[in-house]
Amino acid sequence: MNVPEPLFTGKNTIYFQQIDSTNTYAMDMISKTNPPEGTCVRTDYQTAGKGQIGRYWQSETGKNVLISYIFYPHCIKATDQFYLNIMSGLAVINTLSLWIPEVKIKWPNDIYAGNKKIAGILVQNVLRGTQIKTTVIGIGINVNQILFPADIPNPTSVAIETGKFADLEKIILWLSAGLEHQYFLLKKHSFDIMKMDYLNHLYRLNEWATFCTDTTGDFIARITGIDAQGKLLLQLENETTVSFGFRELTFKI
Numbered sequence: 001m002n003v004p005e006p007l008f009t010g011k012n013t014i015y016f017q018q019i020d021s022t023n024t025y026a027m028d029m030i031s032k033t034n035p036p037e038g039t040c041v042r043t044d045y046q047t048a049g050k051g052q053i054g055r056y057w058q059s060e061t062g063k064n065v066l067i068s069y070i071f072y073p074h075c076i077k078a079t080d081q082f083y084l085n086i087m088s089g090l091a092v093i094n095t096l097s098l099w100i101p102e103v104k105i106k107w108p109n110d111i112y113a114g115n116k117k118i119a120g121i122l123v124q125n126v127l128r129g130t131q132i133k134t135t136v137i138g139i140g141i142n143v144n145q146i147l148f149p150a151d152i153p154n155p156t157s158v159a160i161e162t163g164k165f166a167d168l169e170k171i172i173l174w175l176s177a178g179l180e181h182q183y184f185l186l187k188k189h190s191f192d193i194m195k196m197d198y199l200n201h202l203y204r205l206n207e208w209a210t211f212c213t214d215t216t217g218d219f220i221a222r223i224t225g226i227d228a229q230g231k232l233l234l235q236l237e238n239e240t241t242v243s244f245g246f247r248e249l250t251f252k253i
């Protein structure tokens with residue numbers, strides 16, 4: 001397969017052998033300067049890699065993709081910011097599908113190969129009034145790491161899934177091109193297309209499964225979609241539909 005040539009995404013790359021977090025660096029950079037759109041910050045190792053909900057992202061030196069991209073989606077309303085999660089989830093899925101047959105997006109935007117997490121995404125938006133001023137899309141993909149610390153829940157990597165080491169540079173080129181493609185769709189407000197694509201790749205869509213919240217304990221339901229704000233819609237056994245925001249719901253394996 002021919003490696004794509006993105007127009008601007010990833011063209012300006014800032015590389016560090018080691019840094020605290022590429023997202024932290026990118027957020028700090030946009031607060032002080034005006035880097036060109038599509039600028040990315042890359043590293044081989046993060047000393048304080050950030051995950052969602054205040055978690056850490058751990059990754060062995062030089063084995064994986066650790067990258068943060070900067071975009072200025074001024075035309076997107078703050079109320080539509082979930083589409084930045086959709087954009088990044090689809091870009092990662094489309095990239096990884098070139099290496100692994102079955103990859104899914106676990107709502108909101110964890111990337112799964114089978115029942116194991118292969119990539120994580122941390123989107124940090126800066127708002128100006130009702131619009132989005134800047135977004136930093138931080139992506140960690142487990143590529144060539146084989147052994148993981150015991151405290152990381154169900155991890156996997158491209159090498160584990162395929163039995164072969166993969167070329168990080170190639171993955172990053174496809175990722176940059178994929179993000180750029182999704183960004184063009186986003187700027188055209190092609191929300192219906194993006195949402196449909198997202199739902200087509202959604203982990204456990206329409207499957208009855210066990211979920212859990214702090215208030216309800218375990219319950220059985222099936223995912224039927226997402227609402228306009230990106231909240232997850234679940235149909236309960238009594239046929240009623242309930243919605244959950246991020247942090248409110250746990251998937252039970």
Ligand code: BTN
Nearest residue numbers: 021023050051052120121138140
């Ligand atoms: C998650 O699944 O919790 C999100 C993980 C996001 C990790 C990436 S690695 C590159 C970028 N820099 C960070 O500090 N975090 C993101």
